[in-house]
Every structure is written in structure tokens, then in C-alpha cells.
Amino acid sequence: MQKSLRRTFAFIRKEMIQSLRDWRTLLMILAMPVIMMFFFAYAVNLLVDHMPTAVADMSRDDESRAFIEALEISGYFDAKMYVESEEDVIRMIDEERAKAGVVIPPDFAARVERGDAQVLIVFDGSESLAVQTGYSAASAIAQTHSVELLMSKAGQMGAALGALGGGALPIDTSIRVLYNPDMDGLVFMVPGIAAILLQLLTIGQVSMVVVRERELGTLEQLLITPVRPLELIISKVMPNIIITIADTVLIVLIGVVWFDVPFRGSIWLFAWLSLLFIVSGLGLGLLVSTVSQTQKQAQQITAVLMVLTTMLTGLFYPRLTMPPVVRAVGDLIPVTYFIRIARGIITKGVGLSFLWRDVVILVIYAIVVIVLASLTFRRRLD
């Protein structure tokens, strides 16, 4: 036991010296999440607002102009291109000059009076994210707008405001919770981005370590020492854990300080669960590393994993709508659980009583991958 600790410590010392000596890589690992965080956050933020919008206003009255103005004010639509007909709107989208289109029928004002006004909103279906957000935004705007219309009408007619307001305001609130762009945007994205960046760091870094030794030939020289596979694995993971913890703190700090993301839950709970997630990610990275023969193979596997991670773990696309098989693939990636945990703690402020399922799975996951990694990592070269 004492011998084992000595060996492990000797290896950790070696890994630390090597990590610190390679300060360029170290700096990159520390700077990457900061840079990525900004790019990601702003890109995701800009992705769906200020959509160039073609407008065919065939009504051309105060009501239709007020509606278009409401669309503009929302920030989602840039209604700058005015055309004549529905066909023109579709042509504009086909030519990719517009991402969305609004068609207001000729008798809009009259229909608003009657209460059955209809507006056609067209989206470029090739951009599902734009459709999703645009659709929600448009219907939210339409509803809010009609509520406002209703209220102003009620005011004009001199009806009892209190009675109407009491009925209308709850609707207003429920709309806000579901469709408020702030809710859908950064506050929700930042925990997800943190999860994805941590995954990228853990798998990306660790997947290279064993293969690199193998490729450099240093593995043979290390294997000939009495070091046991588990000792080697632990010492490989240690420095990476420390670096990744530093990155986690950075990411959360940027989210809270720069992007004003409120941290609603317990910081300590988040810290412990992040550590758990980091360990599971490192384990997965090691597994990739031990099954790969070359650094190139390891990179390829990591790249595929990252693509799957962004698509299947619920970062951008809701997992509910995925077919069961695809969802099952997502279940194999630890980010899936950590995104729920991170969003739960940071955004919703919930605790273990809500998250225990994900936590249990993550614990089992971490144990399984690390055991698998040390089993695959043999004490021999073949």
C-alpha cells in the first residue's frame, strides 16, 4: 500500500512537472473556455434575433402598422423589407434575403374589430432554431399585442378596467414565463455551455495522454516500471482534474459576473456535482485513450463524441422530440445528465431532491468508465 502510494505520487509529480513545463498548452486550456464562452454565448444569443423579415402589408392601416411595430420592438424581427404579396414574401425567403415573412390580409383592421384577425407568418424551415424561437416569439407578440388591443379597447369603451385587467393579467404572466426571450436565452444556455466546455476539456485533454505516451514510446519505458494500471490512470487524471476545476470556476464566474446569469441554487452542491461530472468525463476520455492506438484515432473519436454531445444532450435541441434510439445514444454521454443538473441548480435553484436520479446515474457512470478504462489499459503493450 505504501509502495503503491509512493509510485502514484511519483507519477503525479512527473505529470505536474510536465504540465507546468508545457505552459503554452496550459494557458490554452485555461483561456479556451473563456474565449469559447463568449463566442458561444453571443453566437447563441444573436442566432435568432434580428431576423431579416419580409412584410406584405395589404391592409396598410394603423392596426397593421401597430402590429408590425410590435414585431420590430420585440427585437426578433427586422421588418425592413416591404413587398406586395404573399408570393413576394416566399420568393424573398427562397432567395435567402429574408429568414421570416409576415403577410397581413387587406381587411386586417376590420377583423381586429371583430376579433378574428389572422396574420400569416412564414419561416425559413431550413433553420430549425430560427423557426422555433421565431414561432414562439411571433405568437407571444401576437398574443401580447391582442391583449393590449383588448385593454385599450376596453378603456375606450369605458368598461370596468379592474374586472378585465384581473382576467387579462394572468394570461400576460403565463406568456412571459413560456416565451420570455431572457428565459430562453443566456440564462438557460450558460449552464449548458459550461457542461459542454467541461466535456470538451476533460475528454479532449485526457483522451490524448495515454495515446501520446504510446506514440512517443514512453509508455513502454513506463510499463517496465512496477507501476500498476490504476496508479498510472489516477496519476494521469489528477493534473487534469485540477486544471478542469480551475476552468469550471472561470466559466461560472464569467456566466455570473459578465452575463448576469443568476446563480439560484447551492454553489457547494454545484461544486461537488461538477467534480463528479469531471471525473466521469475524464474516465470517458481515458477509455477513448486506451482503446486508441494513435493520437489521430483519439482525436477522431473525441470529435465524433463532441458532435453527438452538442446534438443529443439537450444543449440546443430538446431531447423530448428525439426518437428513442437517438435519445438512448444521448443517454450514453455524461453531459446529458450534467446539463440537467447544471440548469437545475443554476437556473431553477433546485436541490438534490429533484436531481438525485441524474446524480445516481452520473456516479454509476463514473465508476463504470474508470473501471473499464483500467481494464482496457493492460500492463502489456499488445
Place this chain on the structure above:
Amino acid sequence: MNDQVAIFAKDLVKRFKTRSGAVDAVNGVTLQVRRGETYGLIGPDGAGKTTTTRVILGLLKRTAGKSSILGYDSMHDTYEIRERVGYIAQQFALPGDLTVMENMRFFADVQGVSRDEQRRRIPELLDFAGLSDFTNRLGSQLSGGMKKKLALACSLVHEPQVVLLDEPTLGVDPVSRREFWNLLGNLRAEKGLTIFVCTPYMDEAERCNWVGLMYQGKLVAHDSPETVKKMVPGRLLEFTPSNFVPAWRLIPGLDGVLEVQTYGAMLHVFVDDPDGRRNEIEHALAAQGITCEGMREIEPRMEEAFISLIERQSGRQMEETRDAV
């Protein structure tokens, strides 16, 4: 198991599965290295020297046969072996981003050498390897010869009884090579270290007191260098013909010529009777208008013995295949 045997292998087989089928990189090797001996496993590239060494060390799985070091089985007692053996892999493979001192201390720590022992041994080994002035230099910034010396020093830090060196002088200049071998000689004399060396260099084989000649996964000879050199047929004549190619074609057909090897611009001809055949060869070549320069009898060296053994081996194999067809 005899206490005097340091390394032992019997009918050792290592089979690699490749896409085109199985390849026996080591095909029934039997060898024995006695304690305190310097054993040279020699053979051309791809003969199976590295694979043999790795299997004996337990770095590769054994397909069949037996192998052990100091009585410890290569496969089952892997860690006992690793605590008692030093090894230098063929590719220089110490972490290049650690300094000389850090490398030494790392290997000492991993092998469980106490700090007190380290304070005594490390300066001694660095001094012995001539690296005392370079303790703060990074491994990657050492010259080829210095890297090998550092590797040797690291592999000795836990005072092993046996060291296995896989082509330790590959890519090292002749002066450093000589220095390295002098170090090995001192180790053997002072500490009674058992040394097992893989090498393609015949001059290094001459420095061993026992050699195994490996070719295509098999040991074709296993004896002292003197005995191996006597295994060549007949006696050896050396000369420089004025017209190389016709001479090289003509001589094998002459009476009493057993084998012809080329050696730069010279020919090495094995004959049954050097004094008689010498004149016959000169006459036969003169008839073709070819003169011979510097014709003399020389002692066959390992190089000639090795080539001769391998050529006979491959000839035998070709005959076997012909018979089989």
C-alpha cells in the same frame, strides 16, 4: 531452475494476428543467459529480437513456450520482474520534458528507492554516465549518446540484477558507442550485472561472451562468439578484383569455392584450401582479363560468420519449399 540462470526461454512463440493472417515473429526460441554474462541477441532488422525481449519482459503476451527472468515467470510474475530488472526500449523513451535529474528521481521514486539511497546513488550513476554537468538539462535536449547514457543510468537506479537493452546504440555515433560499451563493461566487472543486448552491429556482438543469432523468428546459432566464427565453412580469402561484377559471377562456379560474399569493393571467398585455391582463382580471373589486388587470407569475423549462417539458413528454407512443391 538453476540459480545460475538469469534469463531463460524455451520454445518461445509469439504470434501476431495481422489482416493477411498470423505471423510468428518469434518461432520457437530457446535460450539461456547465465548470471554475470553479457549476452548478445544479434540479427538483422525484423528478425524478432525486440519481440523476443518484450515477451521475456512480459510486455507482450506469450503465445506458447516458457520464459522467465531470475526464475520469475514473464507472464505471471510481471511485477516481481519489473522490480528487479532494468530495461532500455529501442526508441529512446524517457520523458523529454523532464530534466536529467527529474528523470532520475522519477524512476527512483517509482522503483521505491528511498530518499537516502537516492542521495547516494543518483550522483554516483550520473558521474558514472558522465552526466553530472547536465543535471538541469531537459531530456529532449541531450545528444543521442547522452540520451542513451541517461536511459542506462535510469534503468540502473534501483540496482537491478539484470538489464535488457534493446539496440541501445541505435543512432549513436561511433565514439559514444564505444563509451557506452565501456560503461557496460565496467558494470559487468564491478557489479556482476547480467546484461542482455539486442543489436544488429556485429562489432558489438564480439564484445559479448555469448551470442544468439536470430533470423526470421528463429535462433540459428547460440554459442560463444569464437565458436560461432568457427561455424563458417572452410577458410576465408579477401581481395579486390579489377572488374567486380564478372569476377563475382565467375568465382562461385570454381572448384573448392564454398561461398562468396561481397564486402564493399572487395570479395570475401570461402574456400576449402586457401593456399591451393588462391592460385586457381587468380588464374581463372586472369583468363578473363581480371587482376586481383591484395589477395590474402583473413580470420572470419562475426559479420562473415553471420552472413554465411543466414545465407545457408535461407538456402535451406528455399530447398525445403522446393521439396514441398
